[in-house]
Amino acid sequence: MHSVVPGLGTQTTERRADGGATRRRGAELEDAILDAAWDVLVEQGYHGFTYEAVAARAGTSRPVLYRRWPQREDLLLATLTKYWQLIAVPDTGSLRDDAIGFLRNADADRAGMITLMSVQLAGYFRETGTSLGELRETLLPPGQATAFETIVARAVERGELPDVPRSSRVVNLPLDLLRHDMFMTMHAVPDESIVEIVDEVWLPLLGMPGSP
Known part of the structure; x- marks a missing residue:
């Protein structure tokens, strides 16, 4: 699930094995998304490089991606820049x-x-x-x-x-x-x-x- 905390922006909430929750935000969340985006690109190519596929791999939502990278090309260039x-x-x-x-x-x-x-x-x-x-x-x-x-x-x-x-x-x-x-x-x-x-x-x- 996803939540917005005043002053901190969007966070991604994940369930730990013990039932607790961990939240990723800021640089940690962005790194996780770009790592997931790279995996999707390598495995599926540009045709499979969609917001849906990346969000699912990263364990987050499409709106989280849209806020950071409004166009798919923005997400692609950010992903390639990290790995180039x-x-x-x-x-x-x-x-x-x-x-x-x-x-x-x-x-x-x-x-x-x-x-x-x-x-x-x-x-x-x-x-x-x-x-x-x-x-x-x-x-x-x-x-x-x-x-x-x-x-x-x-x-x-x-x-x-x-x-x-x-x-x-x-x-x-x-x-x-x-x-x-x-x-x-x-x-x-x-x-x-x-x-x-x-x-x-x-x-x-x-x-x-x-x-x-």
């Missing part, structure tokens, strides 16, 4: 090692998310007329430099690369190629492919040799 963690960018002192290290981190952390977004969110992209790239930009913090912009900037500061203009396409190419391989195979990318992206494609484009 920024990937660590290594700082090894080497452009090559930073690039390979980041791609390995992305391969380990993001392969499942990329598969989910491309398959389970296909209906969302059709309905909204948007793309995965646009969704990714929405989930990133405003003004956040991309990982490879950071990696290249560090290399320039260390003197590994000259301080000259570079196109965004060239700078971010390694991650774009990694995503392409993920989409094509729906699996994590082999380590030899990661090294090949950096040594045989990206570093030569930057005017640097690949592996020693």
Whole structure:
């Protein structure tokens, strides 16, 4: 059942095994709802991502969800934002090692998310007329430099690369190629492919040799 307490907003009341009641509210309730929403999205895809399904999984009511996220897209973006963690960018002192290290981190952390977004969110992209790239930009913090912009900037500061203009396409190419391989195979990318992206494609484009 649900109750409203003056000054505290909506609470969700659940029964404990001993017959008592526990109440969730605020951040605790929101976390529980977003966890439930993620489970629904993974299991049922966008077509099954409804207020009814999420409320049932979270043990709450649809009005509780509507008050926080008036549109289904609001709930979806909140759910994805919670689970879209920024990937660590290594700082090894080497452009090559930073690039390979980041791609390995992305391969380990993001392969499942990329598969989910491309398959389970296909209906969302059709309905909204948007793309995965646009969704990714929405989930990133405003003004956040991309990982490879950071990696290249560090290399320039260390003197590994000259301080000259570079196109965004060239700078971010390694991650774009990694995503392409993920989409094509729906699996994590082999380590030899990661090294090949950096040594045989990206570093030569930057005017640097690949592996020693």
